[in-house]
Amino acid sequence: MSGLWGVLQEHFPELLAGFLVTIRLVAIAFVIAMVVGAVVAALRISPSKWLQRIGGVYVETFRNIPLLVLLFISFAGLRRAGVPITPWIAGTASLGLYTAAYVAEALRSGAFAVGKGQIDAALSLGFSYASALRRIVIPQAFRSVIPTIGSLVIAMIRNSAIVGVSLLALPDLLKEARIIQSRTFETGEVFFWAAIGYLVLTLTATVAFRLLERRFEVRR
Amino acid sequence: MEESKGPNGPLVELSGVTKSFGDNVVLNEIDLRIGRGEAVVVAGPSGSGKSTMLRCINGLEPIDSGSIRFGGRAIEGIGREIYGIRAQIGMVFQQFNLFPHMTVIDNITLAPVRVQGTSVEEARRRGRELLERVGIPDKEDDVPADLSGGQQQRVAIARALAVDPKLMLFDEPTSALDPEMIREVLDVMRDLARDGMTMIVVTHEMGFAREVCDRLIFIDEGVIVEDAPPEEFFKATGSARAKEFVDKIIHH
Ligand SMILES: Nc1ncnc2c1ncn2[C@@H]1O[C@H](COP(=O)(O)OP(=O)(O)OP(=O)(O)O)[C@@H](O)[C@H]1O
Ligand SMILES: [Mg+2]
Numbered sequence: 001m002s003g004l005w006g007v008l009q010e011h012f013p014e015l016l017a018g019f020l021v022t023i024r025l026v027a028i029a030f031v032i033a034m035v036v037g038a039v040v041a042a043l044r045i046s047p048s049k050w051l052q053r054i055g056g057v058y059v060e061t062f063r064n065i066p067l068l069v070l071l072f073i074s075f076a077g078l079r080r081a082g083v084p085i086t087p088w089i090a091g092t093a094s095l096g097l098y099t100a101a102y103v104a105e106a107l108r109s110g111a112f113a114v115g116k117g118q119i120d121a122a123l124s125l126g127f128s129y130a131s132a133l134r135r136i137v138i139p140q141a142f143r144s145v146i147p148t149i150g151s152l153v154i155a156m157i158r159n160s161a162i163v164g165v166s167l168l169a170l171p172d173l174l175k176e177a178r179i180i181q182s183r184t185f186e187t188g189e190v191f192f193w194a195a196i197g198y199l200v201l202t203l204t205a206t207v208a209f210r211l212l213e214r215r216f217e218v219r220r
Numbered sequence: 221m222e223e224s225k226g227p228n229g230p231l232v233e234l235s236g237v238t239k240s241f242g243d244n245v246v247l248n249e250i251d252l253r254i255g256r257g258e259a260v261v262v263a264g265p266s267g268s269g270k271s272t273m274l275r276c277i278n279g280l281e282p283i284d285s286g287s288i289r290f291g292g293r294a295i296e297g298i299g300r301e302i303y304g305i306r307a308q309i310g311m312v313f314q315q316f317n318l319f320p321h322m323t324v325i326d327n328i329t330l331a332p333v334r335v336q337g338t339s340v341e342e343a344r345r346r347g348r349e350l351l352e353r354v355g356i357p358d359k360e361d362d363v364p365a366d367l368s369g370g371q372q373q374r375v376a377i378a379r380a381l382a383v384d385p386k387l388m389l390f391d392e393p394t395s396a397l398d399p400e401m402i403r404e405v406l407d408v409m410r411d412l413a414r415d416g417m418t419m420i421v422v423t424h425e426m427g428f429a430r431e432v433c434d435r436l437i438f439i440d441e442g443v444i445v446e447d448a449p450p451e452e453f454f455k456a457t458g459s460a461r462a463k464e465f466v467d468k469i470i471h472h
Contacts, residue, residue, distance in 0.1 A: 121317035121376075124278055125331035125383060126307025128300065135334065140321050218321045219365035 007189040011180050018164075018176030019197045025091060025172055026160050026201070030153060032096025037103025041141070042133060044108045055104065062101035067159055070094045071166040087168040095163060099156045106148040110141030143216045150209030154202045161198070173197045229292055231256045231387060231418050232277060236286035239272060239442075246272045248442040249286070254420065256386075259413040261429040261450070262422045264439035265465060270422040273439070274389045277420070278309040291386065307335055310380030314392040316372045318364040318379070324351070325360035328379045336383060343382070350378035354408050370401025374408055381412075388412065390421040426466060430454065438462040 008015070043055030062070075075090035114137050122132035142149075164175035171179075177194035181187050230253040239247040246269045254260055262270050275281040277288060279295050279302045288295050295305050319327050328350060329343035338346075351357050354374035356367075364372050373393055380388060390409065394402040406425060410432045413419060421433070429436050429450050436453045438446035438461075446453060446462045454466070 117313060117315050117317040118319065120275075120280060121311075121313065121319070123280060124306055124309070124311035125379070126303050126335040127331070128303055131334070135330070136319055140319075143321055216321075219363065220320045 004189050004192060007180075007184075007186050008193055011184075011190070011193075014176045014180060015173070015193055015197065018171055018173035018194075021171050021176075022157075022160055022164075022173040022197070023201070025095065025163060025170065026153075026157050028092040029095035029099060029156060029160070032092060033099035033103050033152070033156065034149075036097060036100035037107060038138060038142075040100060040104035041107035041111065042138065044104060045111050045133065045137070047129060059101045059104055062098050063105075065098075067094065067098050067162050068166060070098055071163060071168065075166075075168055087170045091163040091168050091170050095156060095160060098159075099152055102152050102155075103149060106145045106152065107138070107141050110145040110148075111137050113144060114140045140218060143218045146209060146213045146216060150205065150213070153205050153209070157198060157201045157205060228256075230254055230289075231258075231291060232420075233289040233292075234273075234277070234286065235289075237273075237276060237283050237288060238285045239269075239276060239281065239283045246442050247276065247283070250442070250444060252437070252444065252447075254387075254418065256418055257416045258435065259417075259419045259421070259433045260435045260437060261433040262420060262437045262439060263424055263426075263429070263465070268439045269442040270439055271391050274311070274391050274420065274422060277387075277389060278306050278311060280306075303335075307331070307383050308386045310377075310383065310385035310388045312373070312376050312380055312388065312390045312393050314395050316364070316369070316376045316396070318372055318376055320364050323361050323363055324356075324367070324375050327364070327375060328382045331379070331383050347378070347382060350381055351375075353381075353411075354378045355404065368401060369397045370404045373397065373401075373405045377405075377408055377412075386418060388417055388419040390419065390423065392422050392424075394423065394425060426454075438465070440465075 040055045040058050043051045044059070046052060046055075071090065071094045074094045075085060075087065078085045078090070111133075118136050118140070119129075119132050122136045123129065127135065160172065161174040163170055164172035165178070173194055177190050181190045184190070232252070232254040234250050234252040237247055237250040238245070250273065262273070264270050272281060276283050277290070283296065290305055290309070293305075295302060298305070319330070322330065325344060325347050328347040329340065332338040332343040332346065333340055348357065348360060351360055354377055356371050356374055359367060359371065359375070364375065367375065377393075393409070394405050397405065402425070406428050409419070409421065410428070413432050421428075423429070433450055435447060436450045437444055438453075440461050453462075
């Protein structure tokens, strides 16, 4: 059996399994990217020169190393150095930490747009500088950068395919598609369905972020 | 016991306070004492150091020399304890500085709940009382952007009052408002003063000064050049500069 529908019917279980792995990969990496991104952004806007510098080094490092190289370092490199790292950890951490650098930069610019008056108001109510950042500045920064984060997540979904083709034995959507392709040589059909899978994810993310944006809009 | 430390001593005491930004001396050896329950209006030309003085009093701006005491206690070099002092000093800004991502009631209850550990229910109950007091009882679930400037500034006053401050600082609270909204904010401030709140108000509203304050202070180039009850001030301003300035803002 062949043709687009034939390929889908025949290989649906593998494609679905790969699709679900990609969702899990992206979801975990998303959480890592947001948490680490927020922490790095907080370092970047802290009053301490040293903390700012540490945040800066993080951003420059992860923005300037290609994701594929990060994957090699985190898996093969650490393995060779005797660290028992699993493909899952290497894949989610690389994708998450890489995206975190961009999230941090987005949050930082969002935080600068928040304005000194907000910090003055929080400090004058008795908040420490750190709590003023945490309770007032970062939440507003998050809201104002929802559209930017949306684009980063879409890029992350696309970048997740790199994880599958790297040396990691992670059976994500692209990896499954390649396995099927190498067995059946139905190249066009298989990758068509893989593309549809990625499209479903990116479109869902687009809609979700539009809704978030509307829900959390901050009017000044 | 030092006079300034007793319960009857001044609530705020500045002695020889000097503050510069680079080469720009903004406050020059300021001496000022403000007693409990006093309402003081501060006026002066743009750039004379009025905002800076307020910001130094609650430690938002560090001073170079001299000392500032609040309730008899020096506020410089006390590390994290400054947060406790600031919670006793309410501040109201020209631009309101409400938190735009929170509702009115959340703006008001944030500090009582997060800084002082008041329960949410208690803080909300108090918050509603305060909203009533500033004349906007039905706005608690709105966000600041849905309110007029005058309403926003009254929410800002309620927010500052919610932590039960002993002193209120106002930095040109009506300068960003349309004329028809100035009155509603000044009325709230007048009631506060009548209820015995100690307050320092930077404003050019000389009608308010004449009607409400106990003392009018005129600052010029970081120096206090006049400090007198308003009647005296308007009768005969000692400093020519102050007279010229007051004439200008009264007759514009
Ligand atoms: N953070 C700062 N850094 C550098 N210079 C400052 C800073 N804040 C204030 N200044 C300067 O200090 C001087 C006094 O400013 P301040 O804001 O206290 O004046 P003001 O009396 O409140 O004036 P206005 O009526 O315009 O509000 C001005 O020359 C101002 O430029
Ligand atoms: Mg000012």
